[in-house]
Amino acid sequence: MGYIMNKNSNKQVEMPQLLTVSPSPHLKAPVTTGKIMLDVLIALTPALIWGIYMAGIRAAVIVLISVVSCVIFEGASVKLMGRKTSLLDLSAVVTGVILAMNLPVSVPLWMPVVGSFFAIVVVKQLFGGIGKNIVNPALAARVFLISWAGEMTRFPSPAEPVNSLAVKLGEADIVSSATPLVSLKAGELPEATLGDTFVGNIGGCIGEVSALFLIIGGLYLIIRRVISWHIPVAYIATVAALTYVFPQANDGLKFMLYELTSGGLMLGAIFMATDYVTSPITENGKLIFGVGCGALTVLIRYFGGYPEGVSFAILIMNLLVWYIDLIGAPRRFGKVKEKRKKAKGKES
Amino acid sequence: MAYTFRGGIHVEEYKLTAKSRTQIINDPPTVRISMNQSIGAPATPTVKVGDTVKIGQVIGEVPETALGCPVHASVSGKVTAINEMRVTDGSMNRTVVIENDGKNEVHESVVPFTKSITDVSPEEITDIIRRAGITGMGGAAFPTYAKIKSAVGKAELLIVNCAECEPFITADHRLLLEEAEKVVGGVKILMRAVGVPRAVIAVEDNKSNVKNKLHRQIGNANFISVKFLKTKYPQGDERQLIYALTGRELAPGKLPADAGCVIFNAATCAAVYTAFAEGMPLVRRIVTVTGNCVASPGNFSAPIGTPASYLVEMAGGLRKTPEKMIAGGPMMGQAQWDPDMPTKKNTSALLLLSKSFSKKQNSPAACIRCGRCVKNCPMRLIPAYIASSVMNDDMKSAEKFGAMSCVECGSCSYNCPGKVEIVQYIRVAKNNIRTENARMKAAREAAEKK
Numbered sequence: 001m002g003y004i005m006n007k008n009s010n011k012q013v014e015m016p017q018l019l020t021v022s023p024s025p026h027l028k029a030p031v032t033t034g035k036i037m038l039d040v041l042i043a044l045t046p047a048l049i050w051g052i053y054m055a056g057i058r059a060a061v062i063v064l065i066s067v068v069s070c071v072i073f074e075g076a077s078v079k080l081m082g083r084k085t086s087l088l089d090l091s092a093v094v095t096g097v098i099l100a101m102n103l104p105v106s107v108p109l110w111m112p113v114v115g116s117f118f119a120i121v122v123v124k125q126l127f128g129g130i131g132k133n134i135v136n137p138a139l140a141a142r143v144f145l146i147s148w149a150g151e152m153t154r155f156p157s158p159a160e161p162v163n164s165l166a167v168k169l170g171e172a173d174i175v176s177s178a179t180p181l182v183s184l185k186a187g188e189l190p191e192a193t194l195g196d197t198f199v200g201n202i203g204g205c206i207g208e209v210s211a212l213f214l215i216i217g218g219l220y221l222i223i224r225r226v227i228s229w230h231i232p233v234a235y236i237a238t239v240a241a242l243t244y245v246f247p248q249a250n251d252g253l254k255f256m257l258y259e260l261t262s263g264g265l266m267l268g269a270i271f272m273a274t275d276y277v278t279s280p281i282t283e284n285g286k287l288i289f290g291v292g293c294g295a296l297t298v299l300i301r302y303f304g305g306y307p308e309g310v311s312f313a314i315l316i317m318n319l320l321v322w323y324i325d326l327i328g329a330p331r332r333f334g335k336v337k338e339k340r341k342k343a344k345g346k347e348s
Numbered sequence: 349m350a351y352t353f354r355g356g357i358h359v360e361e362y363k364l365t366a367k368s369r370t371q372i373i374n375d376p377p378t379v380r381i382s383m384n385q386s387i388g389a390p391a392t393p394t395v396k397v398g399d400t401v402k403i404g405q406v407i408g409e410v411p412e413t414a415l416g417c418p419v420h421a422s423v424s425g426k427v428t429a430i431n432e433m434r435v436t437d438g439s440m441n442r443t444v445v446i447e448n449d450g451k452n453e454v455h456e457s458v459v460p461f462t463k464s465i466t467d468v469s470p471e472e473i474t475d476i477i478r479r480a481g482i483t484g485m486g487g488a489a490f491p492t493y494a495k496i497k498s499a500v501g502k503a504e505l506l507i508v509n510c511a512e513c514e515p516f517i518t519a520d521h522r523l524l525l526e527e528a529e530k531v532v533g534g535v536k537i538l539m540r541a542v543g544v545p546r547a548v549i550a551v552e553d554n555k556s557n558v559k560n561k562l563h564r565q566i567g568n569a570n571f572i573s574v575k576f577l578k579t580k581y582p583q584g585d586e587r588q589l590i591y592a593l594t595g596r597e598l599a600p601g602k603l604p605a606d607a608g609c610v611i612f613n614a615a616t617c618a619a620v621y622t623a624f625a626e627g628m629p630l631v632r633r634i635v636t637v638t639g640n641c642v643a644s645p646g647n648f649s650a651p652i653g654t655p656a657s658y659l660v661e662m663a664g665g666l667r668k669t670p671e672k673m674i675a676g677g678p679m680m681g682q683a684q685w686d687p688d689m690p691t692k693k694n695t696s697a698l699l700l701l702s703k704s705f706s707k708k709q710n711s712p713a714a715c716i717r718c719g720r721c722v723k724n725c726p727m728r729l730i731p732a733y734i735a736s737s738v739m740n741d742d743m744k745s746a747e748k749f750g751a752m753s754c755v756e757c758g759s760c761s762y763n764c765p766g767k768v769e770i771v772q773y774i775r776v777a778k779n780n781i782r783t784e785n786a787r788m789k790a791a792r793e794a795a796e797k798k
Contacts, residue, residue: 004657006643006665013641013666015657019673021685023772025758026701027359027515027678031765033716091716131716131766228719281719281732330728332750333587334599 037090039226043217050213051206055105056161059206066112067096073120098138101207104155115141135318136278155203179203180262181307187248197261211261218270227274230286235269238294268310278318285328292317351592352578355726357759359581362515368646370522379653380690382435383408383442386483386491388415399427402455417481417491422631422651425449436675461624473541480623481630486613489694496541499610506547510614511584514677517697519634520614522647524558532565534617547572554579582757600753637663641670641700655688674699679758713768721760727753731760735773746777
């Protein structure tokens, strides 16, 4: 034995004496972590390009620094910790891009490096690497960088893109502007029109300004089935409902629309709250998670000392994911609820 | 509207052999017939080395009180050995080796049943089915007579499982196209044996070309209907089948009879018909020989115990060197190590796949909690959490997350981007939980005795 003839071509083909034994299923879908991350990067691209166009070339440099340092920190820590993770899964690149999108264009160039270190080494790898971190790395890094509150809250005016690398905050070459969120916090409707806030003609972090392009990216992810609608819809709907019912300015509808299109809500609801690793795995859990993020965002925006609440809200909800999944577990096939009632009946 | 269930996955069908007429194979030089053809007690060989046997002759017997059924010679010839060998499921079995003399002589005991089926009692029918060695031919190989007995008085609907939801396999599809009369005839016999007023032949809608053939055979027997199910894996799982057809959810640990149903595979029905019409016990079955390594994939009606390598030769030989050979479908079938592995009564397919087909992943497995396994699980479990409990050696949590409800369809592992062998972890959990429960039970009983 050892060979079996191919009767179509009259060639002998080897038949191994011992074949490979492995558990079923023997077929696998072509989906991989790397392909999913690539889809996330594609979805981020429109908002990222708009962000760079609005904020200037300096924004592109910040994105580059952030991505490169994330990849280097990932590679180095994987090596040092003896992990067998592949950089090909692109998750470090996604973290780098999202971190940069959460920074104002005027931050000093060392800040994305420090942020990347915190995101990749402290939040992700020290907790066990991909799939094991409890909170979203990019978000945790952003909140960590808010330690430098001045740098993190000064936004150049959208009218003047920053194209030179050397910028000094507070000096003449940067015109700081109040973001729409700051006006909303003060109980006034912003000067920017709703069209401006929707398309992204406003001040803010590099990647968060354009609700339009972020929504386009979100639709791409939903169509590609990378994310489900549950978290973004529950999140945004909760913010909409709460800000409409309890407006801080006299025009409730307008106030709500400004709240939805300003700040980091779209970026957070579509790209950060939906991070697989740090969000619930069950559908019911996703809805609870989205509602929780929305409610906390509004609470922090209304009553917190900082105008933005998205990052804090998502981080807090990240910590509760395990318990949310326990609540949100689907009803098992064939499992009847009566059982519990009967057991209680017996006891009494 | 097609009938369907929640969850599950769409898999590439790879039904390469859907149009290949079944070829009849009579002359494998040797057959090796395992004495463990079904769930239950293994048969004891009733022949000795050197005996001459004929097709249909009993070669292994099970005491009537035990669960299990007799085994018959599938070729005529001489018994050359009776030894222990490993079979498709990896267990060691007593195996009778018969050298084929090529004469295809049929044993005297094989005589057609001449009485009208309505003149015999259901008990008598059930006994004939037992003596014909008929087992479930879809996968689990539960003795058919025992299934009938468990369903009598409980079941009101007989379901013929023709879902064949596994990719590649077309054995049942061809059976329905070529021998619909046997399937329908078998259904009528089984209906009388169980005592059910209605039967449904349930087919996935990728096989809608069987519709006319079935209707022609059913004729005016309007108590048998044909229903088409949406093509989705694992539609052939009995719980999902019952749910799709009746909307009833079978609770964990319950049998189909508890939901008023009894399910037989299409090939099982045809085997029942053959046992009556020809008097021939279950000695051959249709095996789909396919996969990207087979030169001319096809369907073969082969004697039970035919070596895999012989079937591959019959299918035109090898086109590529295989890495794996699978008995059954790619989703739930078992990988074999021996190229000469003999077929059993439940071997519906032989699948030869190359290395490039079952591509290995370079990156190590890591769950990214994407939730695909939760969405696809037809039993609505949280497979990822069961798997991670097992990784932490925490069987209590695995049980709490419903490990014992798992039907091992593999939808979770199939769609996992992190390439975690989720269903294998769940199998480990099930095994550990069963062992632990048995140990606890034994300890409790021992304590009570004292």
